[in-house]
Amino acid sequence: SPAMELPPGHLPAARAAAVAVGYLRYLRGGPARGLELRELRRARRQDIDDVGHKYCLELELEDVLDKDSTVTCTAEVLYHLGSKSSAPDVQVTVQGELRSTEEADKEFYHRIRSLEKELVAENIPDSHGNVPPELEPIHLLAWAASGYITWQNSTENTKLHLAQVKHVRQVKRSDEDLQFDFVVLLHEMVSQEVLPWEVTVLWHPQHGARVSQCHAVGAGR
Amino acid sequence: RSREQTSSASSLLRLLLKTPIYCRHQVLRIKTKNEQEVKQLQLLESLEHLELDFWINPSAPALPVDVRIPAASVQSVKAFLESQGIEYSILIEDLQDILDKEKQEMDENAQRQRSSTFDFGAYHTLDDINAELDHLASEYSFVEKIQIGQSYEKRPLYVLKFSTGGSNRPAIWLDAGIHSREWVTQASALWIANKIASDYGTDASITSLLNKMDLFLLPVSNPDGFVYTHTSNRMWRKTRSKIPGSICVGVDPNRNWDAGFGGPGASNNPCSDSYHGPSANSEVEVKSVVDFIKNHGNFKAFLTLHSYSQLLMYPYGYKCTRPDDYAELESLGRAAASSIRSLYGTTFQVGTICKTIYQASGGSIDWSYDNGIKYSFAFELRDTGRYGFLLPASQIVPTAEETWLGLKKIMEHVRDKSS
Numbered sequence: 001s002p003a004m005e006l007p008p009g010h011l012p013a014a015r016a017a018a019v020a021v022g023y024l025r026y027l028r029g030g031p032a033r034g035l036e037l038r039e040l041r042r043a044r045r046q047d048i049d050d051v052g053h054k055y056c057l058e059l060e061l062e063d064v065l066d067k068d069s070t071v072t073c074t075a076e077v078l079y080h081l082g083s084k085s086s087a088p089d090v091q092v093t094v095q096g097e098l099r100s101t102e103e104a105d106k107e108f109y110h111r112i113r114s115l116e117k118e119l120v121a122e123n124i125p126d127s128h129g130n131v132p133p134e135l136e137p138i139h140l141l142a143w144a145a146s147g148y149i150t151w152q153n154s155t156e157n158t159k160l161h162l163a164q165v166k167h168v169r170q171v172k173r174s175d176e177d178l179q180f181d182f183v184v185l186l187h188e189m190v191s192q193e194v195l196p197w198e199v200t201v202l203w204h205p206q207h208g209a210r211v212s213q214c215h216a217v218g219a220g221r
Numbered sequence: 222r223s224r225e226q227t228s229s230a231s232s233l234l235r236l237l238l239k240t241p242i243y244c245r246h247q248v249l250r251i252k253t254k255n256e257q258e259v260k261q262l263q264l265l266e267s268l269e270h271l272e273l274d275f276w277i278n279p280s281a282p283a284l285p286v287d288v289r290i291p292a293a294s295v296q297s298v299k300a301f302l303e304s305q306g307i308e309y310s311i312l313i314e315d316l317q318d319i320l321d322k323e324k325q326e327m328d329e330n331a332q333r334q335r336s337s338t339f340d341f342g343a344y345h346t347l348d349d350i351n352a353e354l355d356h357l358a359s360e361y362s363f364v365e366k367i368q369i370g371q372s373y374e375k376r377p378l379y380v381l382k383f384s385t386g387g388s389n390r391p392a393i394w395l396d397a398g399i400h401s402r403e404w405v406t407q408a409s410a411l412w413i414a415n416k417i418a419s420d421y422g423t424d425a426s427i428t429s430l431l432n433k434m435d436l437f438l439l440p441v442s443n444p445d446g447f448v449y450t451h452t453s454n455r456m457w458r459k460t461r462s463k464i465p466g467s468i469c470v471g472v473d474p475n476r477n478w479d480a481g482f483g484g485p486g487a488s489n490n491p492c493s494d495s496y497h498g499p500s501a502n503s504e505v506e507v508k509s510v511v512d513f514i515k516n517h518g519n520f521k522a523f524l525t526l527h528s529y530s531q532l533l534m535y536p537y538g539y540k541c542t543r544p545d546d547y548a549e550l551e552s553l554g555r556a557a558a559s560s561i562r563s564l565y566g567t568t569f570q571v572g573t574i575c576k577t578i579y580q581a582s583g584g585s586i587d588w589s590y591d592n593g594i595k596y597s598f599a600f601e602l603r604d605t606g607r608y609g610f611l612l613p614a615s616q617i618v619p620t621a622e623e624t625w626l627g628l629k630k631i632m633e634h635v636r637d638k639s640s
Contacts, residue, residue, distance in 0.1 A: 009570035127455045129613030161606040192494040194456040
């Protein structure tokens with residue numbers, strides 16, 4: 001069937017946008033860059049028989065560490081029909097350049113590599129929303145990882161956000177990657193549940209962030 | 222003894238005795254012209270039965286002598302001085318008067334201190350919030366703290382009533398913190414309360430609003446949940462009521478109202494964060510508000526604060542059809558969102574609950590709207606997910622400031638339509 005224009009402020013478009021942003025945040029985010037949706041400019045939806053629902057989006061994203069740094073993206077989010085176990089397909093095209101994070105990435109990398117004891121922290125942010133400056137990169141890295149979880153676990157009836165980093169433990173590796181084992185709390189907007197997820201993230205200045213494993217913790221309360 | 226020591230010693234003494242012991246005591250300043258006069262004063266000093274208290278002792282002609290004289294001795298001392306031709310003037314007519322004024326000023330200062338030490342840009346405990354409600358009520362004659370009920374765990378539900386007179390004037394309802402983890406809402410409500418109270422009389426809009434209407438503000442709608450977010454689980458949302466037959470605790474208070482109760486968008490699983498509860502109004506936190514508003518009978522607006530997502534919504538949530546007053550509510554919502562944006566550029570999406578966030582039954586503004594309160598709006602405040610519920614305290618005041626502009630826009634419209 002033909003594509004239908006959607007009001008950007010309304011929920012089907014907003015949920016699809018959250019998936020696209022989560023995907024991009026994972027791809028392009030890291031300890032020195034957090035991507036956030038500034039504006040959903042346009043949204044269209046197409047119902048494809050026997051396949052699923054495809055959303056075509058025009059988004060403007062900003063770098064939370066440099067709000068003047070924005071990029072425009074077009075994204076396609078395809079939710080597969082009737083499938084709860086299959087992640088939506090996402091394709092994104094980014095126009096424009098984001099501010100380089102090379103310096104900050106190198107600094108973070110060397111700082112962590114030279115720690116004598118493996119980094120351990122919890123409750124980022126704390127109850128009052130505080131993030132100590134030296135933990136901000138960890139927060140952003142977790143945010144990037146949660147983008148992966150959002151992308152992989154979203155349906156048209158869910159909207160996931162990172163609520164808090166409950167716990168993080170660095171695991172020293174013999175190769176060049178940094179490894180962080182996170183327990184993150186994800187807030188699902190529609191059911192309002194806040195659920196813990198375990199996620200292991202590898203990161204390297206040249207290779208970016210990769211989620212090596214993740215799963216929801218336990219079966220709920 | 223120095224005057225300061227005497228003054229504070231006497232204040233302390235009076236506090237201890239609780240009697241005005243310096244009533245009609247006078248303090249004289251005596252100007253001696255020569256050594257002879259100084260000697261006369263030193264003679265006076267030696268007369269213990271007069272109980273004179275020299276604040277500045279007689280020592281040299283050039284220096285003034287200050288002396289406190291008990292009421293009984295005033296006449297005789299003055300007679301003596303006059304008979305010796307010694308010049309004097311009255312420094313203090315009645316020492317008790319001065320002390321009384323000083324105490325009053327100290328009390329007022331202490332109260333002002335207490336208010337100016339409440340940091341609106343920080344998150345506070347329930348006790349601190351309640352103390353500030355007391356302070357606002359005591360500082361402003363048109364602000365009253367009333368209790369409309371108590372929570373499941375027996376905590377009082379305190380509402381600030383802003384009323385400059387009249388009898389059961391048309392009223393506006395504003396609540397915050399129905400979902401306890403949404404901390405920026407309780408914090409914003411405190412700032413807004415202080416803003417309204419302190420600007421009445423100087424701000425034209427607030428003044429005309431309160432001259433025509435009453436405002437009722439419930440800053441902590443869910444005190445049990447709020448305490449739980451401080452003591453145990455920062456992410457707690459619901460009430461803390463025990464649910465028969467379940468190990469899980471608490472009901473989503475914004476699924477518990479009698480509006481499409483039990484319909485889509487609420488869970489019947491007690492362990493769910495959107496559990497609607499065993500029946501509509503089963504939660505005392507909800508029932509107390511329902512009863513209060515029904516008994517009052519003259520509410521024109523029902524406004525409720527949530528976080529996060531930056532949304533400004535009107536009914537319905539329990540069904541996806543438009544309310545009868547759709548056009549007016551949409552237009553007013555857009556105007557309010559525009560006001561919000563004017564301050565810091567924060568954008569709010571406007572629409573019905575069902576179209577904007579999700580279908581959700583048993584919500585408060587659906588109930589208020591279906592019960593004749595046309596201007597029913599729900600706000601979702603900052604942010605859009607970067608910090609979510611854990612909004613940094615540094616954003617409390619900016620959030621409150623911009624939210625207030627949106628609320629004001631709505632209230633002004635309600636005021637104009639209600640007169």
